[in-house]
Amino acid sequence: MTAFDxxxxxxxxxxxxxxxRTFARLCAHTVPALLDAASTGAGTRLLDVGCGSGSVTVAAVGRGAVVRAVDAEAGMVAATRRAAPGVEVRTGTLPQLPYPDGEFDxxxxxxxxxxxxxxxxxxxxxxxITRPGGRIAVTIWQAPYAPGQALIGRAAEAAGLTRPDWLATVDEEHNFPRTPDGLGALLTSAGLGDVRSAPLSWDHRADADDxxxxxxxGVAATGQLVNSRGPEGVAAAKREYDVMCEEFMGEDGLLVLPHVAVLAHGKV
Structure with a gap:
């Protein structure tokens, strides 16, 4: 396990x-395209890796797939079990998952x-763990971040907050460009064929307080940055955030936050 892990x-x-309650709705935006890329349909034996609160699992079940799910965090496992009763959800951590070779379509x-x-x-x-001829589909956040995703980090930096020393980054020898070309090349290096990779862009709408x-x-690395100096630092970042929100405020009073992800898929 690396320091980043x-x-x-x-x-x-x-x-x-x-x-x-917060970022799960944002991450659910890519689910339909992700399942399409994996050719998910009735009878597909599918594994949802890093299942989180269960949005991918629930959508795949809705397509008639035979779904199993896994996550490293016990709370996420419990959340997916609640969201998708009857689905087998297990605890497991990459790069070693508790499934046999070729188990999934x-x-x-x-x-x-x-x-x-x-x-x-x-x-x-x-x-x-994917059978020969099966498909793998993944998403990442593109870097540099789109303006909507960068908002809270900008506010924290404007408040003088700095990244905690313990918050590690991916070791250079293991890292890759967080771009369509970079992710596509990573899938190819992993031995996948017929690799396709493209950006997904959308505006996420959210109440500013939500x-x-x-x-x-404290959710995500940004949450650790926001909380790096205790309640005083959180309050300072919130003041900067309230001002910056005006850049993204829609006519209905909701934030309109541009985001860009990368979706890549390939065949085993």
Whole structure:
């Protein structure tokens, strides 16, 4: 386990409910395209890796797929079990998942590669558990971030907050460009064929207080930045955030936040 993996466990431990109330709705936007890329339909034996609050699992069940799910965080496992009764949901951590070779027709991972310290090894593991001819589809956040995703980080920096020392980054030898070309090349390096990779862009609409609630409660790396100096720092970042929100305010009083992800898929 890399230092990045250790810090990710610290970030996400015990935050399943906060995630479900905040950023889960944002991450659900890519689910239809992700399942399409994995050719998900009736009878597809599908694994949802990093299932979070269960949005991918629920959508795949709705398409008639035979779904199983796995997540590294026990709270996320419990959340998906509640969202999708009857689906087998297990605890497991990349790059070693508790399934035999060639077990699935399709494996999907929605924004999971952003949270592993060895992305290539993670993809090789997804390939191992997918049958020959099966499909793998993944999403990541594109970097640099789109303006909507960068908003809270900008506010924290304007308040003078700095990244906590313990919050690790991916080791350079394991990292890759967070772009369509970079993700596509990673899938190819993992041994996948017929690889396609493209950006997905959308405007996420959210109430300003709801959007702030996730990071304020410590969700994601941005949440750790916001909380790096205690309540005083959170309050300072919130003041900057309230001003910056005016850049994104829609006529209906909701924030209109541009986001860009990358969707890539390939065949085993």
């Amino acid at each position: 250790v810090s990710e466990r610290r970030i996400w431990g015990g935050r399943a409910e906060s995630y479900a 399709a494996v999907v991972a929605n924004f999971v590669l952003n949270h592993v310290g060895r992305p290539l090894e993670a993809l090789v593991e997804l390939r191992r 959007w702030w609630a996730g990071p304020a409660s």
